Amino acid sequence: MAVIPKPLQVKNGEGFYTLNSESRIGIQPANQELNKIGTILSTVLSKSAGREIPVQSTTDAAILLTMNPNEKELGEEGYRLAISPTAIHLTAKTPQGLFYAVQTLRCLCPLQPENGSVRIPCVQIEDKPQYAWRGILLDCVRHFMSKEFIKRYIDLIAFHKLNVLHLHLTDDQGWRIESKKYPKLTSIGAYRNEGDTRYGGYYTQEDIAEIVKYAQSQYVSIVPEFDIPGHATAAIASYPELSCEGKSIPVQTEWGIFEDVFCPGKETTFKFFEGVLDEIIAMFPSPFIHIGGDEAPRTRWEQCPHCQQRIKEENLRNEHELQSYIIRRIEKYLASRGRRLIGWDEILQGGGLPSSAIIQSWQGMEGAITASKAGHDAICSPLQFVYFDYPQTEAQVPSKPDWMKLTTLEKVYSFDPVPQEITPEESQRILGAECTMWSEHAPQEKVDQQLFPRLCAFSEVIWSPPNAQDWTDFTKRMQTHYQRLENMGVDYYGRNGKE
Ligand code: TNX
Numbered sequence: 001m002a003v004i005p006k007p008l009q010v011k012n013g014e015g016f017y018t019l020n021s022e023s024r025i026g027i028q029p030a031n032q033e034l035n036k037i038g039t040i041l042s043t044v045l046s047k048s049a050g051r052e053i054p055v056q057s058t059t060d061a062a063i064l065l066t067m068n069p070n071e072k073e074l075g076e077e078g079y080r081l082a083i084s085p086t087a088i089h090l091t092a093k094t095p096q097g098l099f100y101a102v103q104t105l106r107c108l109c110p111l112q113p114e115n116g117s118v119r120i121p122c123v124q125i126e127d128k129p130q131y132a133w134r135g136i137l138l139d140c141v142r143h144f145m146s147k148e149f150i151k152r153y154i155d156l157i158a159f160h161k162l163n164v165l166h167l168h169l170t171d172d173q174g175w176r177i178e179s180k181k182y183p184k185l186t187s188i189g190a191y192r193n194e195g196d197t198r199y200g201g202y203y204t205q206e207d208i209a210e211i212v213k214y215a216q217s218q219y220v221s222i223v224p225e226f227d228i229p230g231h232a233t234a235a236i237a238s239y240p241e242l243s244c245e246g247k248s249i250p251v252q253t254e255w256g257i258f259e260d261v262f263c264p265g266k267e268t269t270f271k272f273f274e275g276v277l278d279e280i281i282a283m284f285p286s287p288f289i290h291i292g293g294d295e296a297p298r299t300r301w302e303q304c305p306h307c308q309q310r311i312k313e314e315n316l317r318n319e320h321e322l323q324s325y326i327i328r329r330i331e332k333y334l335a336s337r338g339r340r341l342i343g344w345d346e347i348l349q350g351g352g353l354p355s356s357a358i359i360q361s362w363q364g365m366e367g368a369i370t371a372s373k374a375g376h377d378a379i380c381s382p383l384q385f386v387y388f389d390y391p392q393t394e395a396q397v398p399s400k401p402d403w404m405k406l407t408t409l410e411k412v413y414s415f416d417p418v419p420q421e422i423t424p425e426e427s428q429r430i431l432g433a434e435c436t437m438w439s440e441h442a443p444q445e446k447v448d449q450q451l452f453p454r455l456c457a458f459s460e461v462i463w464s465p466p467n468a469q470d471w472t473d474f475t476k477r478m479q480t481h482y483q484r485l486e487n488m489g490v491d492y493y494g495r496n497g498k499e
Helices: 032-049 095-108 147-159 205-217 233-238 267-283 299-303 305-313 319-336 366-373 400-405 409-413 444-451 454-463 471-487
Strands: 009-018 025-028 063-067 079-083 088-092 119-127 133-139 164-168 191-194 197-200 221-228 288-292 340-344 358-361 378-380 430-437
Touching: 025 032, 032 063, 032 095, 063 095, 079 095, 088 095, 095 119, 095 147, 133 147, 133 454, 147 164, 147 205, 147 444, 205 221, 205 267, 221 267, 221 319, 267 288, 267 319, 288 319, 299 305, 299 319, 305 319, 319 340, 358 366, 366 378, 409 454, 409 471, 430 444, 430 454, 444 454, 454 471
Parallel strands: 025 063, 063 088, 133 164, 133 430, 164 221, 221 288, 288 340, 340 358, 358 378, 378 430
Antiparallel strands: 009 119, 079 088, 079 119, 191 197
16 A cells, blocks of 8 residues: 555555546535535546546445534544445545545555556545644745646646745845735836847736735645845845935846845835735735744845944844844734744744744754744754755766755654653654755756655654554555556656656
8 A cells, every 4th residue: 555645554455446437526525615625526536447437415325425513633634534345435524534535545546547446545544744734845935836737746746745834035136926906016027138138037916916826726825925124135236225225226037045135124115015015914814923033134124324323213122133122123014914834943032022023943953842832832844854946866966065955855754843852741842844845956947856856755644643654665655656646647756757
């Protein structure tokens, strides 16, 4: 049985359920949401069987999807899947749990029907995830990713039972989201010069609505990131008054960290933050908004009379405290609108952060350790384990200094999102983990080869309990899973599906 991520409990049975001309999918209760899940299951089974397996509002069907609010021990995302020679029962407390039961059933269907018959092995599975936050970041800035591409990724991550898609939407090299209030953010900020051509693109508010809706149908929540106060060149190129110097600068064409950041000395900058955040809040229903906070040089602030004035007026000791002043103000603003702030681990610098702010730890696990000890929730994205822009095979390592970045499949599989240094109580604040796909060196056609198969290992280390994790067993299951990826057109390892 080659299910990835590995389920919590599996009891193998005898024999098979064989899809036949009588096979029907029944749903209970008969409501719209379950009907949608029934349709997803019908698509999977019909494709496998080569004929339509219909969905009906009945309990009298061999394949039965049941939602039962009393199944408390399954939690919000767990499910039970029982396959016998005569029936397939999928049970959960929530629609999301049923959706994951369907994903597991997809892994149990044969890759190809044998002599035209689809046989599904008898088994009893009870499953639920270890962590609630199972995410991936796509950087749609350094290279733009089309709406269709994002939707394809929503399918791929949901199949691996991930539930958060963090979209990195603003940076030095582009601004990728339409603002009606600040139209130059896209008319200027969405494009950069690459030789004689203009490279870029952005999502309209309608595109975002479509992506958000699609993600909801796959139980994926989209967390938008608007990077403040650094990685701001594209915004400053659009509205130069947002920087300390107010000089006109182009959208960046190089990768790196840049000194022109937002000017927190001027009130107009905060007006801008709030205006953009209002639009982001209206577009994304997620309770969480990511405001970046990473890699913000303080050099301009040191020279800026507005910033120095702010430091004085607010009794701040230095520019680090000025950064935390920004984050605190934004946190309050978001909280007043019912949203929680997430920021990269740099937002801990300068202190004074309210405990409701969530820390995403990327420079190792230190951010998560400090955060959880200080009462913050944390998401773990240590670059040593889950930076999938780093090479995954020796062949992908471009040059010597990059050897330390080599992050093999086995290394990803060894990742544990709970740092050793924290107490069991503090570990409750580790919401989960997120892998990242920074795209400086990955235009969208190269994203598959960076993410796969590492995303499969990642899904297992955050879904399955540590005692179910076993590298040898995982690599065996992957042999079947590679064929599934191939069937889905995933270019794992950049081999176009060929080992
Ligand atoms: C660090 S992770 C960054 C990104 C880069 C990435 C490249 C983080 C908060 N900042 O801006 O794309 O490294 O690996």
